[in-house]
Amino acid sequence: MVERETMEFDVVVVGAGPAGLSCAIRLAQQAQQQEKELMICVVEKGSEVGAHILSGAVFETKALDELLPDWKDKGAPVTTEVTTDEIYLFKDQANATSIPHIAVPKTFKNHGNYIVSMGNVCRWLAEQAEQLGVEIFPGFSAHSLIIEDDEVKGIVTGDMGVDKDGQPKDSYMPGMELRAKYTVFAEGCRGHLGKQLIKQFELDKDATPQHYGIGFKEIWQIDPSKHKEGTVVHGTGWPLEKDTHGGSFMYHAENNQVVVGLIIDLNYSNPYLSPFDEFQRMKHHPLFAQVLEGSERVSYGARAIAKGGFHSLPKMHFPGGLLVGCDAGTLNFAKIKGNHTAMKSGMLAADCIIEALADEQPKADLASFAEKFKASWLYEELYQSRNFGPAIHKLGRILGGAYNTLDQNIFSGALPFTFKDTHHDHAMLKPASECDKIDYPKPDGKLSFDKLSSVFLSNTNHEESQPCHLKLADASIPISVNLEKYAEPAQRYCPAGVYEINENDAGEKQFVINAQNCVHCKTCDIKDPSQNITWVTPEGAGGPNYPNM
Template sequence: MADIEREAMEYDVVIVGAGPAGLSAAIRLKQLDADCNVVVLEKGSEVGAHILSGAVLDPCGLDALIPDWKEKGAPLNVPVKEDNFYMLGEAGEVRVPNFPMPPLMNNHGNYIVSMGNVCRWMAEQAEEMGVEIFPGMACSEIVYGDKGEVKGVVAGEMGLGADGKPGPSYEPGMELHGKYVFLSEGVRGSLSKQVIEKFDLAQGKEPQKYGVGMKEIWEIDPAKHKEGTVTHTMGWPLGKKAGGGSFIYHLDNNQVYVGFVVHLGYKNPNVFPYMEFQQFKHHPMVAELLKGGKRVAYGARAITEGGYQSMPKMVAPGVALLGCSVGMVNVPRIKGNHNAMISGKAAAEAAYSAIQAGRSGDELPDYEKEVREGAIGKDLYKVRNVKPLWSKFGLTASLAIGGFDMWCNTLFGGSLIGTLKHGKSDAEATEPAADHKMIDYPKPDGKLSFDRLTNVAFSFTNHEESQPAHLTLKDDTVPVGVNLEKFAGPSARYCPAGVYEFVEEEGKDTRFVINFQNCVHCKTCDIKDPSQNIVWTTPQGGDGPNYPNM
């Protein structure tokens, strides 16, 4: 809505997203220059409200940023004591020994954490240093300068009606301008997506790959709780349907994080990631652990999995992409938070040097160089072939060849197979339903497994219903005319929150319904829709999930 007049505020650096990357950048800027004028804009109702991660945290990022984090009370309270890997069959499991695994897979020295709470603590550190943090401020537009550079963002627009026009309580929001803008929106951020497209930052790179991660917090029988235990599984129930696996992390207070990741490059549009997760909990090993316990929270989030070869160019005039906006997850380790923090630190240092030199609105090549050649690049380079091997040859081959490749990269700094390509995007990987069988999933029992709408209530999601739907269609005819006809309507299954449904009524044409109120902001639809017809945009500030301890 470019014709609307808005007030503008000027900053040295404007940061979009109060996740580990954005907060690290803000803290580092203030460490370098206490007078640096920094603002962090967060779309969640509070810092941490939209943060969802496993999470076993490698503290190397915090070590580099805040070396005395222990003394300052960072919520890293549960060190990993035991590391387990299992291959599951339908009725049993086989323990995979730790000794043949490369050292990078070892979780010794890491911590089981709530990344939401880590970000809340980081926000406190930033505010004590003078960083301005505004939660409930969704950033809906990029502001460009006279030379086409990114100059700032529009934040805090509220009160639009369902028709997209200003309602009686309309607030136009503000323009926040910076000498540099950092986009740390997490996976598939709406502004990051625009910037990548406008400046063609993904040219020459492999397509980004993704997974959808679903997570529940359970309170379990104290007799079964083993604080500090980390368990990962592969195999059943996914089998050959899709790549992925589970995590079970025992934190404190008799709580367990139970999560499941499904790689979104699956071919069969009948795959139902959420129901794979629910089925997994009925495996005897998992069911015994959860029996007598209760689920207290649920959420879902897309994960960047393309790794080293899929990272787009990270800088354009006036702007830098941080953390998962680039895609810095080490897939076999299932870790990216440490790299997000390191990226924030690197971006801050590059911007500080530029500002000190009297520059603004240009590119920050020092940031890009540090990411690709420094600790992040080295971390991701070693594991760059694991994901494409898994996608092309399946689980067993990827374990054998991928493990060997990681050892080669660890010991010799190179690979016998070079750098493999991903090929198709996850949307393009989806094949016609006629080429695949239907999949019959067991009905949730309401004790270990739950239907989606029941679980979404445990994400504490809320959206003001009178606003425009933040999930939009490029073409209204595609969902029924193409996606239902050709792909059996996969949006009704790939969404872990039950946002999309095809309604059939006697004597009427099938209708495609978007229940945007249910959306947990995972971005799976924006990624997996085979026609790339669904566009995820930000709802008004503060709306969405309200995760307590994710």
């Protein structure tokens, strides 16, 4: 039995993203107002706060206005206000039609919003939290749960200095037990502890399956003559086929930089589809190419997005803690925004915990969160958009879009219909024998690139001599099932070249995992058709190091 150091806190927050940091700040603010001493700890698996944050992002300041009303005076990196909204239907690789604003849901309109780097926003939020006395531990992964008598008592951080066979190296340092009266899980989309909590406490028994997309993002330094600071471009259609949903974006940020990206729903059916290559192909459309040609790509990243919305929300409270932000799936896909909703969920969590800690005999299960959530603008916003994703899944891009425009613009989400998507994303793949292969053009090294050169730009690094953090329940399934039936889609849906099929000297197929390439997007955990892959946290500080994403 490993002897572990134990640290005691009032509240432990797992994840220094917008939800976790907003929760910590709100807790510290209220403790300060009540002249109480509160021990608050935030653990972050990235090498620094913001290192693993990847978001578009057009940012709505609604929650920030509540949390830190003087954010402008405090120097928040929220300065590039949206000046122009453009929305396009991409017909093919050469043509696009501008869609008038009257024909799109009002949730797509961005007047009053800002183009930001959420990584930098989180770095700034961390500074505000530390000034209030919050302790933040970057480089420490939350590896496992402490559950005693069916109640969460905290988390155990990951061991450091373990070799690939699980044996201690000379640098071995066991993880610590971080115990708390309450633990808030804000790991982001498909958090590996959140996934365990949902299963153990049956938090999703009344919800439809969560749905996901994979989002790609690149930052380009462009010619100043092509730069239109504050311009936001969204598009749908090509290069995605009719039964593959998603959308593209290009944001003109500050300093002559543009952000370009593509989101693809992970309920696609063709196992030959490569989301990464769809994104590379997209940039050759004239609307993007005319901006990017002759420019320099400076950053790349990919991340899964929880987009099931209202119907897919699990119960967010359980004995000893709360599940918030994208760990619970609070993103509003009708707006293509999840940062303000994540922040609000963290703030609601803080309000519940402060009230509970004030009781002489605090309850372990923060059931009051459900009441606070239902009385908040967060609930109202997600409820109004409840049918947005399911309508597109059921009715298709055109009819679903028309329904959503009518529902949002005329009825403000009050049409008396309920659409639900009850299918798991991984179950939507068809056998390879029923699908056409997709021949993607080779990257030209100017607008389109290969996976490995892209991963290089993400500054991804893992200590190679450590246990693989991509766990196979059955090592035979990738070859015996997935390759045979689905042409092993892991080698295509992974955006970082982690999975390969190689052949040994005897002509036998082998499934190879290049875990050091992993950008922590979680797509494999979501899309594997056999649900054979489980993503767990690697050694702390491993993974991407996004500087400005």
